Amino acid sequence: MTVTRGTEEPDPVWAATAPLWRAVQAFRLVTLLYAVGQQIASVSYYGNQRLSWALIAVMAVWSGISAVLLSQWRIRHEPRVRRAVVVGDHVVVIALIFATRLVAPYDWYHHHQTLPTTLWAANAVVSAAILWGPFGGVCSGLLISAAVITARAQWDFDVWRDATLPVLISVGLALGLASDTAHRAHAQLQRAVRLTAAARERERLAREVHDGVLQVLSYIKRRGNEIGGLTAELAQRAGEQEVALRVLISEQGDRTDAGGAEEDLRPLLTAQATPSVLVSTPGHPVRLGHRSAREVAAAVAAALANVVQHAGPGAKAYVLLEDIGDELVVSVRDDGPGIPPGRLAEAEGQGRMGVSRSIVGRIAALGGTAQLLFEPAPADGEGAEWEFRVPLEPRH
Structure with a gap:
């Protein structure tokens, strides 16, 4: 060429x-x-x-x-x-x-x-x-x-x-x-210029997608739930795709980074706080490699998106970040109706890979574990709780 x-x-x-x-x-x-x-x-x-x-x-x-x-x-x-x-x-x-x-x-x-x-x-x-x-x-x-x-x-x-x-x-x-x-x-310098250009392009695409595809998916989900019947499944699928698309847009710029520098995980989590999402973090910086921090934040975002999708409009979510020395523990809990036993395996068998890829797969790629604590037999109103454990490198 x-x-x-x-x-x-x-x-x-x-x-x-x-x-x-x-x-x-x-x-x-x-x-x-x-x-x-x-x-x-x-x-x-x-x-x-x-x-x-x-x-x-x-x-x-x-x-x-x-x-x-x-x-x-x-x-x-x-x-x-x-x-x-x-x-x-x-x-x-x-x-x-x-x-x-x-x-x-x-x-x-x-x-x-x-x-x-x-x-x-x-x-x-x-x-x-x-x-x-x-x-x-x-x-x-x-x-x-x-x-x-x-x-x-x-x-x-x-x-x-x-x-x-x-x-x-x-x-x-x-x-x-x-x-x-x-x-x-x-x-x-050239790498910084490329990252800046990629970030700007990502923002432009996000605006366009938000103005078009995401609005359509949101409309289909809302109208499908209102109509009910056979369209309820269509509304559910549209909602899942809306969540998956939002997560994809949020993570596009991070894949271009080599992940060498460290980054404080706390701001990435507190940025996801809303009136219905409470985030609690330690008073000291919790540093991870740039790529690792972004992946943990993306997994938390996917878990919160599932809360919005399945726990109902009035549900509240609680995010807790703990640094226990040799590993990092992130808990995402909601007060919704919970997840029926076997529901995750059933969704994966139907080809719905949102949880396995957006949550479990991300944490596993970092050498950690993602566990749904209340999935086996949730009580009424007990909700669901995800616990992510990510190992930390020894500190000198």
């Missing part, structure tokens, strides 16, 4: 390091000025001064070309162009390093900087670090350092007295880590 991007928008993979690429091009031009100043101060010691100025001109031309190419995002195939420029950086730097032997005598280049100064040579290391990360930056620093040491014939103890090797390796490592950090931060 071919992806067409506008000329104004950089590739998302490269956009994370765009500020770094532009900043280091300023560093490239500053180091070029330093290299020119070093040339002016040292040219009188060279044996071939004209060639030295020609090499400085090559250095200046390449600095301009590479700075433009590495900082631009509107060129076609910029990732390949950028890789080619970084490789070219190393070729030019190493060539100029060894060209020092053509313009200066041994006694000079053995004890002084090569023609492209250490600062200007660091541009290749910086570019490699941004492109390939800390490993690429360190390898580039080792390569350029080896070229400098070889060109200056310093493969002896003097190599450890020279700052070239540690400086280039440190620069490659630092800029590589900065590049990796920029990529991670950009990925997190």
Whole structure:
């Protein structure tokens, strides 16, 4: 599949390091000025001064070309162009390093900087670090350092007295880590943007569904109960689908989250309180993984929806959250007529999977249990009580 991007928008993979690429091009031009100043101060010691100025001109031309190419995002195939420029950086730097032997005598280049100064040579290391990360930056620093040491014939103890090797390796490592950090931060930002867009789309769909399908289902349920007879079953089915659809809408945005961060479960439960639903939670935060907290809240919402559906309009529900150390206990109780024995198994056998999927399945997926305490033999007016038990990770 071919992806067409506008000329104004950089590739998302490269956009994370765009500020770094532009900043280091300023560093490239500053180091070029330093290299020119070093040339002016040292040219009188060279044996071939004209060639030295020609090499400085090559250095200046390449600095301009590479700075433009590495900082631009509107060129076609910029990732390949950028890789080619970084490789070219190393070729030019190493060539100029060894060209020092053509313009200066041994006694000079053995004890002084090569023609492209250490600062200007660091541009290749910086570019490699941004492109390939800390490993690429360190390898580039080792390569350029080896070229400098070889060109200056310093493969002896003097190599450890020279700052070239540690400086280039440190620069490659630092800029590589900065590049990796920029990529991670950009990925997190993109993920946040996607989650925000998904939340907005979910709200839009919820409004549309609420204005259309949910109203129709609610109307069918109300009219079917009023008419009675054969339409009562139709009203019941419409009510079940209304509940299932409301639960589905409420949970759509949560499935896009990886669930790494913790979240306090209390606000998710207290948000479901109404005049007929009383919610009691501890005075301290009850933290679960983001996904786990949302799943427990969704199971509670499904249980409350069943209360509305089956316990009658005057029924009240009570939600109790308890943190007992090694596990979490959530109780959802109502004062309705209760659930006849075997009713859940009968509904599941008829293909009505609302309870098994919305309640039991959610809690089981978290490694917990969902138990209907009063289902075997409810007394009149005793209602029904769901008890969810979810294990907690050990706290340090």
